[in-house]
Amino acid sequence: MKIGLEVHVALPTKSKLFCSCSMADTDEPNSQICPICLGFPGAKPMLNEAAVSSALGIAAALHCNINKEISFVRKVYFYPDLPKCYQITQMEGAIGSRGYLEIEGKEVRIRRVQIEEDPAQIVREGMLTLLDFNRSGTPLVEIVTEPDITTEEELRAFIANLRSILYYLGVDINKEIKADLNISLAEVRVEVKNVTGIKSLIEATRFEIERQAEAIKNGEEIARETRGYNEKNKLTESLREKETDEEYGYIYDPDLTTFEINGIEHAKAVYITEVSQRLTEGTDVDPKTIKEMTMLDRRALGLINKFNGKYKLRSVVHGMQRFQKYAGNLNAADHKIEKSIALAEKGVAITKEMIQDIAEGKEVKVKYEKVGNAELDDMIKKFLDKNPKVLEEYRRNKKTANLVIGIIAKESNLHPKDVARRVNQVLSAY
Amino acid sequence: MRSFVNEFLKLEKPKGYYEELVSEISMLNKEYHAFTNINSKMIDCAEGSIPFSSKANICVKGFETTAGSKMLKGYIPPFDATAVERMLGSGSFSFLGETNMDEFGFGTFGLNTETPARNAFGREYVAGGSSSGAAVATALLKYHVALSESTGGSISTPAALNGVVGFTPTYGTISRYGLIDYANSLDKIGVMARSSGDARIAFDIVRGKDRYDTTCSVEKINGNKKTKLFVVKELMEKTEKRVKASFSSLLDKLSSDYEIREISSEILSKSIAPYYIIAMAEASTNLAKYDGYKYGLQYEGYNKRYNDFFTEARSSFGDEAKRRIILGTFIRSESVKAKYYTKALRIRALIIKEMSRILHEGFIISPTIPIPTPKISEAASLTPLENYAIDIFTIPPNIGGFPHITFPYGYMDGMPLGAQVITEQANDYAVLDFVSDWEEEFEYRYKHDVGSL
Amino acid sequence: MEDHEFERLLKVARLKLTDVEKERIKADIEEVIGYFDSLDQVESGEEPAYHPIRVPARLRKDEVVEFTDIDALKRQAKLHDGYILGPKL
Numbered sequence: 020m021k022i023g024l025e026v027h028v029a030l031p032t033k034s035k036l037f038c039s040c041s042m043a044d045t046d047e048p049n050s051q052i053c054p055i056c057l058g059f060p061g062a063k064p065m066l067n068e069a070a071v072s073s074a075l076g077i078a079a080a081l082h083c084n085i086n087k088e089i090s091f092v093r094k095v096y097f098y099p100d101l102p103k104c105y106q107i108t109q110m111e112g113a114i115g116s117r118g119y120l121e122i123e124g125k126e127v128r129i130r131r132v133q134i135e136e137d138p139a140q141i142v143r144e145g146m147l148t149l150l151d152f153n154r155s156g157t158p159l160v161e162i163v164t165e166p167d168i169t170t171e172e173e174l175r176a177f178i179a180n181l182r183s184i185l186y187y188l189g190v191d192i193n194k195e196i197k198a199d200l201n202i203s204l205a206e207v208r209v210e211v212k213n214v215t216g217i218k219s220l221i222e223a224t225r226f227e228i229e230r231q232a233e234a235i236k237n238g239e240e241i242a243r244e245t246r247g248y249n250e251k252n253k254l255t256e257s258l259r260e261k262e263t264d265e266e267y268g269y270i271y272d273p274d275l276t277t278f279e280i281n282g283i284e285h286a287k288a289v290y291i292t293e294v295s296q297r298l299t300e301g302t303d304v305d306p307k308t309i310k311e312m313t314m315l316d317r318r319a320l321g322l323i324n325k326f327n328g329k330y331k332l333r334s335v336v337h338g339m340q341r342f343q344k345y346a347g348n349l350n351a352a353d354h355k356i357e358k359s360i361a362l363a364e365k366g367v368a369i370t371k372e373m374i375q376d377i378a379e380g381k382e383v384k385v386k387y388e389k390v391g392n393a394e395l396d397d398m399i400k401k402f403l404d405k406n407p408k409v410l411e412e413y414r415r416n417k418k419t420a421n422l423v424i425g426i427i428a429k430e431s432n433l434h435p436k437d438v439a440r441r442v443n444q445v446l447s448a449y
Numbered sequence: 450m451r452s453f454v455n456e457f458l459k460l461e462k463p464k465g466y467y468e469e470l471v472s473e474i475s476m477l478n479k480e481y482h483a484f485t486n487i488n489s490k491m492i493d494c495a496e497g498s499i500p501f502s503s504k505a506n507i508c509v510k511g512f513e514t515t516a517g518s519k520m521l522k523g524y525i526p527p528f529d530a531t532a533v534e535r536m537l538g539s540g541s542f543s544f545l546g547e548t549n550m551d552e553f554g555f556g557t558f559g560l561n562t563e564t565p566a567r568n569a570f571g572r573e574y575v576a577g578g579s580s581s582g583a584a585v586a587t588a589l590l591k592y593h594v595a596l597s598e599s600t601g602g603s604i605s606t607p608a609a610l611n612g613v614v615g616f617t618p619t620y621g622t623i624s625r626y627g628l629i630d631y632a633n634s635l636d637k638i639g640v641m642a643r644s645s646g647d648a649r650i651a652f653d654i655v656r657g658k659d660r661y662d663t664t665c666s667v668e669k670i671n672g673n674k675k676t677k678l679f680v681v682k683e684l685m686e687k688t689e690k691r692v693k694a695s696f697s698s699l700l701d702k703l704s705s706d707y708e709i710r711e712i713s714s715e716i717l718s719k720s721i722a723p724y725y726i727i728a729m730a731e732a733s734t735n736l737a738k739y740d741g742y743k744y745g746l747q748y749e750g751y752n753k754r755y756n757d758f759f760t761e762a763r764s765s766f767g768d769e770a771k772r773r774i775i776l777g778t779f780i781r782s783e784s785v786k787a788k789y790y791t792k793a794l795r796i797r798a799l800i801i802k803e804m805s806r807i808l809h810e811g812f813i814i815s816p817t818i819p820i821p822t823p824k825i826s827e828a829a830s831l832t833p834l835e836n837y838a839i840d841i842f843t844i845p846p847n848i849g850g851f852p853h854i855t856f857p858y859g860y861m862d863g864m865p866l867g868a869q870v871i872t873e874q875a876n877d878y879a880v881l882d883f884v885s886d887w888e889e890e891f892e893y894r895y896k897h898d899v900g901s902l
Numbered sequence: 903m904e905d906h907e908f909e910r911l912l913k914v915a916r917l918k919l920t921d922v923e924k925e926r927i928k929a930d931i932e933e934v935i936g937y938f939d940s941l942d943q944v945e946s947g948e949e950p951a952y953h954p955i956r957v958p959a960r961l962r963k964d965e966v967v968e969f970t971d972i973d974a975l976k977r978q979a980k981l982h983d984g985y986i987l988g989p990k991l
Contacts, residue, residue: 032964033966039966039968040966040968041966045968047984048983048987049972049984051968052975053969053975054526054528057743057975058738059526059743059744059745059975060508060516060524060629060630060744061514061525061526061528061626061628061629062531062626062627063625063626063662065660065661065662065663065960066663066961068962068963069959070964090952093734095733095737097737097756098742099989100988103738104738105734105737105738122794134931143991146990147982147987148987148989148990148991149985149986149987149988150988151986152983152986160938250638255969258883265914266781266782266783268734268781268782268914269781270730270734270781270790272733273634273664273953274630274633274663275663276664276953276957276959276960277952277957277959278959293970318931339904487964525974527975527976527978598903619955620953620954620955621953621954621955621957635954660962663957664957664959666957666960679942719941719944721937722937722940722941723933726941734916741976742979742980742988743979744979745978747979747980748991751987751989751990753989754991755988755990755991758916759989760917761918763915763917763918764917764918766917768927771917771923772927772930772934774917775908775931776931776934778911779911780916780933780938782911788941789938792941792944792946793941794950794951795946795948795949795950796946796947796950796953797950798950798951799944799948801951801954802948832930832933833930833933833934834933834934837934837937849979850953850954851954874954
């Protein structure tokens, strides 16, 4: 099985790709438009520097060869959402080519990373085609892979890693991800166009794999075709009309020029898989834990980097996880998070109350920060004096020790392991 | 330097001058169809404003701009072209109206539109194209400059046929923002006027970088005078006998000031095919957007699916537009693109190289068109290919983006004769100066002088 | 040019012609293409010249400037609840 993807990602700019219209969210249709993004006669495109910079960051992050000079082409096709009836996109002069993205143990080759403009949004109301040009001219990058993905798991890993890389470049693709898939179980390549959202992408792939497998099993021929994904019914369906004669007739866009890329600054990539490996080397922390915590969380990575070394990585991770769990997030001042990490380092069993106290800036009450054997023995003895029946119970069933450990640990804010250190000895000697 | 604009500024204007001007030109327009649309508000313009017109493919805010096409009937641009904005912003000029043209600039004679303009020297003759109306308006109005546009000769040809000065600057000197595209890598806004001095005044107002046009990038303009005039043998071979004879007499007159030399350049005579290939490839993409619902023509067939809707709406293109769309679409086909489109771009590079070399040494001079002004009936019977061949002298400077100017040098059977001078890129002032010198010795003649004082 | 190729071009370009127009325009086009074929005799080792001049790269700063007359844009088309009405899908 071979799966290839064309992923479209909206770039995080303030204005559109070729005009100065706002990219801000708005509910009012056609409120952020101008002659350029409507393709009015006489209007001309002017390329947005921030879009180029952002696309450059993505191409570099995907290990692409960066074209020293980029240029644009006109892709001509007729559809109501396309204001000029040609889309300004890239071909040979694309910003990046021949890169790769690493997923567990393999490289998925990237054929091309190119900048292009988004068409308008179509809203269907009964038989009516309603057009909102606010989206028209949104800067996109299209990331085209080679058909190197061979399982659903790889597809998931690809999307997760891509999402993480893009996240660290300031692009969130959770909802906005739009992709065309090509899936071939046998010789024939089937395209699934315009799948929106990560969930749909996985579902569409799963459906299409099953559909093709079923067809092969039944000895049916798979048609080389373009299909669409029906989100509601979770299935792909043949698109009614396939314009087999359609030809885009690309030419160089003579309204623009060839742009030198030298001197355009761009953000540096962060590869979480590598970062997690590096951080956990020689520690008892599973790199997967770090990866999960930081893939889509810049703050988490920042905190780990800041406190790793001053504390053991395990304590850092544990303290942050507790804080995240009880406070709901890590959006607190660094010194507050550090308190949680410090508690973990001391072996304290961190409770919800403690995190609340830290969050509210109160003193955290920890009865025993570090207990010596004598002190611990005293505590156990005191407990036995108060509950004499426990000893009898223990003599019948040694597992009663666990109960004792749990109660003492809870009452004293000690780590159960710490308590366990002495419980059996005290109980048997008592 | 002769300048009607400067003369106008000094003269006293009688009360009701602009009202009279608008009414007189409106009357004459019924015969000549120079304007597609006259600005009646011109009568309220500031005292002392000089009228300017713009070709109907240059957007004027709030003023119907159709580029001579039915597809744009009713299109009211919501913005001014940069050139128009600068003319209005200069404080000296007021907008008189939009001038007639071949649909989207597709034509040599001005006939490819619903109501073609008529030659100012004889209504049965062609006005030339595609800036037909701009040339006729300039020949009708004494104090006026015309913003026009050339892709492959659309300023030179009509200017020559109507006996006015037609100046086409270096590509990328005047912003194309607001110019309705024919072929973006060839389109140049330029100026027609009754003197080189007037053309220069308007040129200096409208030229210069613009944040709305990437390709508008030429800032510094020179005026390096050349002392040699080159006549290209291969181009002259395609010239009609009588035109050749008149042109020889011009060369005789110029020989006292210039060294005239015949040169040979095979490649210049091969420029028509690459020019039309590039122009049609680009045009066919520019014309894709006209599909009958966003602006201009409203097709209304909302019961039809989009492909049928578009196809029906696009029936309103004229024949020449349809031909160029089909040819352009063909040229862009994957299977032949390298053979035609890419090859044409390579030959353009060759032409630019060759012309730059020649023009460094001197000007190239030629008649503007190789035939005497044809009657409308004669021109209408030419095949498209015969039409394209008329552009033999105007295409080389246009495909290479070289500044050139056409000027009247004589009259034959009552019709004006035009010659064209080309210079190096960014040496635009040199050809304006050349014509300015010529004007010291030669008086242009006109049948009408609307607005004279 | 084969008839089916001509028909394909019409379809790609979203143009329709009457039979009479087809005959006339196809003949014109064949003549012009024949003329374009004369390029085969010209050699050029030059890089393609996409523009007659060298157009320097000029990029726009990422700043928002609102277009002042959005109503004048929308007025050109048919509207439905603020949306522009397009042809049926």
